[in-house]
Amino acid sequence: MASIWEYANPRKFLETSDRVLPWLAALAGVALVVGLVWGFFFTPDDYRQGSTVKIIYLHVPSALIAINGWLMMLVASLIWLIRRHHVSALAARAAAPIGATMTVIALLTGAIWGQPMWGTWWAWDPRLTSFLILFLFYLGYIALWAAVEDDDTAADLTSILCLVGSVFAVLSRYAVNFWNQGLHQGASLSMDKADNVANVFYLPLLVCMAAFVLLFLALVLLRTQTEIRARRMRALLARERMS
């Protein structure tokens, strides 16, 4: 079997991802439409939360991607630091804006949800707070990529930032827990407690989560391709200027 590292070759990656991407994108689109339409039109209201429960189909999947996007960047950074495959560094770079957007979506939907449920847009609840901190990490990571001109230098710096940042993100999570007891409990939603209550909510939620994962993958592939091409173009232009 061919080694998985072959796909770390930029050309090979471009070829493979070109083949996969249309399918992935179509799948993501279908899943997204099915999940959201199902959730929005064909689920009943919760007896306590009324129609706001429909927000869950955006809120939870985006929160999921926001966290796991960072995790993916961490893994990609490690691969870059250890094996120095350019594609993985560029994939991390490509994922950052997606993760940041997902964080914003989770924050926004959460805030909008919080207004009717908790009577406030924002509370300094541990989970919310650590999400805000995660957003700051995304911002810093993106800003550092943008500020450094040389590509390899930027890749090295951001990778190390990602490592250190991950450690501190976990630290903050625990610190915040110590600091304030929260409002945000999954249990506030009826389905969350008694597992069998609500396949009505649960199934469309699953579809939405799958859709967001697919969308994330498709976007990462697409943006990684773009980054690869941008990188190659910079290299070609530089070479052209030299002669």
Add this chain to the structure above:
Amino acid sequence: MIALLMRDLRLAVRAGGGFGLGLAFFLIVVALVPFSVGPETALLARIAPGVLWLGALLACLLSLDRILALDWEDGSLDLLATAPIPLEGIVSVKALAHWITTALPLVIAAPVLGVLLSLPAQGYLWLIVSLLVGTPALSVIGTFGAALTVGIKRGGLLLSLLVLPLYVPVLIFGAEVARRGAEGQAVQVHLLLLGAITCGAMALLPFASAAVLRVNLR
């Protein structure tokens, strides 16, 4: 190493006061708080420990770019990197110099400023202790940030952006210790955690800083 420390301290004194300026900034930020939130004593007393911690943190932050950028600009950093000292040692010494010149004066000044904000009497001890335990972490983390942004012209703001989220745990525990101290609650657990963060940061971050610096120098 000692030569480097002595040089950095001397430069801080000569350069129109590394000592004085962090302190002055701290003083002014704290002094501006009553102007911005209004002068009621009860309110001020309530937010005093937090404001003092935040002020100290910002004063530290502002002086971070002096840690490495000056040496970068005039080429000293290139020369230090080829000197017979490991880069890890260099960044540690730099962090130490930053702590001595910036954080230590803040710790000493904090009680005085506490008076301005009507900090309750029992709060002073724990304020000082929490600052003493927490500020070394600020210097070490800050040195990491400075190493990350050293090649970037006027990276001061970027530096702040990168470093502040890293400061969050330190700030939470530090301010919590000071606040609990002021309110007469138990502080041991939080103080212990603060100490653990500081020790961890001092033990591990110099390696990250040196690695980042090596990347930036090439």
Add this chain to the structure above:
Amino acid sequence: MIALLMRDLRLAVRAGGGFGLGLAFFLIVVALVPFSVGPETALLARIAPGVLWLGALLACLLSLDRILALDWEDGSLDLLATAPIPLEGIVSVKALAHWITTALPLVIAAPVLGVLLSLPAQGYLWLIVSLLVGTPALSVIGTFGAALTVGIKRGGLLLSLLVLPLYVPVLIFGAEVARRGAEGQAVQVHLLLLGAITCGAMALLPFASAAVLRVNLR
């Protein structure tokens, strides 16, 4: 003059985001406040207008040294001073560029951050108005400070020290307008005074800045 403005704006965008970074700092300062004073909503709502004003002021402050120091270091300022534009015009354009790249984004972001601090609903309008009226004064005063400290390496902290006292009147009236707005009281008088300060600063300070710059250049 327009060439200079365009260049400064372009540089701000290129340099990894003059726009973004001031904003990010503002966000972070505001986000750190609850960590330091604790998470109670009532307390936060009470200090929100003041904290927002103070945060905007600090974000402005941090980016001041970019106004002139970069041009000083690479010799551009010498060349600009011999260019066929009066130095007063140059410092005014620089202040304007600073306002556009730094202060304006802060004004736009302030309401969003108000949510984080649970600012009462009626406070938003006056918060924005007070910032819009007050921040030009911050930029102009800051340019004066930048001109004063331009020859000094890493004068950032000294700059803060010099500028902060000059910011006090602006802060007092600005925060007062925002606070009264949030509490539903009358704001006219204070807003008028704030406007007067801004107009005065814009009319007079460029001459002082140019004079100071001339001294520093020789």
Add this chain to the structure above:
Amino acid sequence: MPELGKYAGAVLSSYGLSLLLLALLTGLSLWRARRMKAALRKVEERVKRHG
């Protein structure tokens, strides 16, 4: 259209904002991808021509 009751504003605005953000992200990614592809092709051709 399902009956959203008194929470219509909240639900609709969160759907609206989220979908807008997702569309923006996807649109920008696609736009940049297309532009970069074209630009790279141009550069590659030029490099090839000039040997």
Add this chain to the structure above:
Amino acid sequence: MELVVKELGVARGGVRVLEGLSFVLGAGQALILRGPNGSGKTTLLRVLAGLQPSVAGRISVSRDSVAYASHADGIKGQLSVAENLHFWARLHAERDITRALEAFDLRALQDRLAGALSAGQKRRLGLARLMVTGRPLWLLDEPTVSLDSEAVALFGAAIEAHLQRGGMAVIATHIDLGLTSARVLDVTPFRARRPVGDAFDEAFL
């Protein structure tokens, strides 16, 4: 257009470095300043450029007619070569930068970020800036630092062309530029003497 300097005295860091300096430079003439390190050439040029006041004597030239090029080049690393030149051109109400690009062989580099130039390339850009100022009097402080011999020749040609058009140049340098037509002024004899006696007021300068 003439530069007349009469009995000029200049000071640096509160200490007089040159005094009693007089010369006249007519249109189309160049003057080369020589003198050992620390003799005050840089200081003199800054005074002529109007960046620093003189302590004695007179200078007949208005600030609007000088273009000064110091050790630092005033180049923005984040802007491209062409953008850098365009900026200075527009500031001096000139339009055309192609002549400057050509004169210093910067055509091939014009879209490169100035931060990614080598030392000599940067210097060439700094010198090209002079050509877009449209000013008649050039004040140059060690202009050929880090230039290779080819670039030095370009520089010589640019100076000659400038003089031909009625311009003037004052150049401080330690090495031979091969400008045959230029006069040379050694500043060593004008080094400021210690004031005799203990004139208290004078020690204030």
Add this chain to the structure above:
Amino acid sequence: MELVVKELGVARGGVRVLEGLSFVLGAGQALILRGPNGSGKTTLLRVLAGLQPSVAGRISVSRDSVAYASHADGIKGQLSVAENLHFWARLHAERDITRALEAFDLRALQDRLAGALSAGQKRRLGLARLMVTGRPLWLLDEPTVSLDSEAVALFGAAIEAHLQRGGMAVIATHIDLGLTSARVLDVTPFRARRPVGDAFDEAFL
């Protein structure tokens, strides 16, 4: 002690600038690098100093034996001349700075703040730093910039003395230093060629 460079390739900003460079430098020898602006001399010196990785080839020298002097001097303006030298001396576990002061005629300036030196005086201080490192291999990037002829002679003498004691030196320069014993290496022939074909991966470097 010998510096052996074999088939070295160096890159700057992601682009190869030199390749296939080989030379051997024995104790007591000096090598002068020549080449037009932007040919890669500075890059080569940085690679030799270990500040930047090479992209091909081998270098036989350990980082502990080189002393590098770049365009920037690493001088602190707020410290006096003597303090600056003392610092670098202590860092390299040397004690004596008088020899360095003497060699570059800095005795009279030793208590002056380094910020108040003229361009040439600063450069002299930067060169004097090399003598307190105790390192055998000196890497010098355009060392004689802004030096007057007297100071260039001092520099030549310092280099000769260093070589006499078994030291080595690699010097990038555009002007003639009058070092008779030194070999000259023109880097122009080693300029990196375009890679043939369209190796996609290579364009990433």
